[in-house]
Amino acid sequence: MNEITIVMYHYVRELENTRYPNIKGLKLSEFKKQIEYFKQRYTFICLEDIFEAIYGGKKLKENSIFLTFDDGYLDHYTNVFPILKNNGIRGFFSMPAKILNENELLDVNKIHYILAVADENSLIKKLYEKLDYYRGIEFNYPSNDEIFNEINVEKSRFDNENIIFLKRVLQTYLPYELRNKIVDELFLEYVLENDISKKNILLNETYMNMEQIKLMIKSGMSFGLHGYNHEHLKNMSIEDMKKDIDKSIYFWDEIIDKNCLTICYPYGSYNKDTVSYAIEKGCKLGFSTKIAKTELNLKNALTLSRFDTNDFYPKSK
Structure with a gap:
């Protein structure tokens, strides 16, 4: 049985030396320690190994591990890439196409920055004020108290x-x-x-550019789809979901390996319609955010599980 460990990363930076130290991410020093920890306990594999294990019956070594990096952050080029390259590790990177196609900062990252600088209570107060302002003018939705009660708010592992x-x-x-x-x-x-x-300053500080991506691919890194606009695909209409995936594929068409086309679902959000359409468009592999070791087989090919970096040393002792 081919069972492997896949790890998911987002921000990797020396947070205290940045303009937004409260962004939730992994410190670069911790990433270096984690790589050394993995080197002592696991065998690193690449995307092609996973593809060949599922579709070609390749047997992988016990304790195989694969590293994935979401959202296309500049951190991945300046901080992660040199470490992977120096250690002979081939990682997988995914980036929403809208960033490069429209030179636009995504809402998901705007929210990250807002939360990094604003006091939670004052931000909720400001949000309520805006909800009160727009309610009934252009949009209809419940009262603020009803919204709070309707949303299932329970403390998560990280928030x-x-x-x-x-x-x-x-x-x-x-x-x-x-x-x-x-x-x-x-x-x-x-x-x-x-x-x-x-x-524009923040945009350039946040994401990789195409030249950096091409250099990483040339050096053995793999890239795949991460939607166009980083939306919850399972919440979209089937038509909008298909458009989002189509626009992503169209943008990356001449850049990524279509023989091993891979989708990484934004927010880990997908359903049977998402998976079916990804397969229809030629995707061979798909990454979710389900926390578990991954058994490599045809049934799981488009819903591969991933651990978070915080599940391992030095974040988790």
């Missing part, structure tokens, strides 16, 4: 109740147009401090 509430309201609960409008307003006030010229 408290307030953060969970803010994320769910701004990422999924509100109508698409309204949540984009409110996120942009909060981002302008709290992060850009009403100076729109700061946006």
Whole structure:
């Protein structure tokens, strides 16, 4: 039985030396320690190994491990890539196509920056004010108390109740147009401090560019799909979900390996329609955020489980 460990990463940086030290991520020093920890206990594999194990019957070594990096952060080029390359490790990277195609900062990252600089209680108060303002003018939705009670707010492994509430309201609960409008307003006030010229600076600080991506691919790293706009695919209409995946494939068409086309579901959000369409469009592998070791077989090929970096030393003792 081919059972492997897949690990998921997002931000990897020396947080205290950045302009936004409260961003939730893995310190670079901790990443280095984690790589050394893995080297002593696991055998690193690449995307092609997973593909060949599922579709060609290749037997992988016991305690095989594979590293994945979501969202296309500049951290992955400046901090992660040199370490992987120096250790002969081939990782997998996925990036929403909208970032490069439209030179746009994604809402998911705007929310990260807002939460990194704003006081939780004042932010909730400000959100309620905006909900009160827009309610009945352009949009209809319940009262603030009803919204809070309707959303299942329970402390997660990484966020408290307030953060969970803010994320769910701004990422999924509100109508698409309204949540984009409110996120942009909060981002302008709290992060850009009403100076729109700061946006491009932050954009360039946040993500990799195409030349960096091509260099990483040339050096043996793998890249795959991560949606177009980093939306919850399972919450979208079938038509919108298909458009999102189509736009992502179209953008990456001449850049990534289509023989081993891989999708990494944003937020780990997918359903049977998402998986079916990914297969229809030629995807051979898919990564979820389900926390478990992954058994490599045809049944699981499009829903491979992943641990979080926080599940291992030095974050977890």
